[in-house]
Amino acid sequence: MSRSGSFTRRALAAAHVGGAGEIEVLAYLRRDGAMSIAELARRRGIRHQSMSAIVATAYSRGLVAKLPDAGDARRVLIDLTKAGIELVDR
Template sequence: MSTDPFDLDSADELRRSVGVLVRAVRDRTAHESDGQIETLGFLMRDGAQSIAALARLRRIRHQSASAVVAELERAGLVARASDPDDARGVLITLTTAGSDVVTESRRLRAGVVLEAARESLSIDERALLARVPALLDALSDAMADR
């Protein structure tokens, strides 16, 4: 009889570990607010969005998303554009400066992870770690399909 080595306790430990890693990276690289970076990231990944769509993606109130967009607009990181599908609608677009901020933030965060991995893990452990993103993506896809 074969038992699955990945059980409820393992799943909980993985969930906890991922959360701790995300917070550790965020703590080491905080410069813009997380809400601003998250908003810019959605725009870079998914393209222009309405404020309502950004609020849904971030799971925050429309007013909160509007305030973040206003801050980003003042900083020149996003711009407003007419929605071609809705004459009254406005889409928020990423500017070149906004794209640069996202790229730099991702590079900085990845660098923190790389440095920690090189300092604390063996080459075999790093080889195993290099396979983890595909596994986490598969888990995310499975949860999104439900």
């Protein structure tokens, strides 16, 4: 893990964000931009259903938004909200 990744995890944990899964999701989205739940699940190496639960928690906290994919109407992209960006950038 890079030093910046370690710092991000510590900063988010100190801000009382959800568990490690939620912290990783926020960090992935900040670094790489909007992506689908399937892509987030692949990156973390977990099932789609497990990632859906993590995203649902972050969504309920107002940290992520669900956006339509302009290229594929069947897909939903997950991206950070302003609150999510501010939290990750602390």
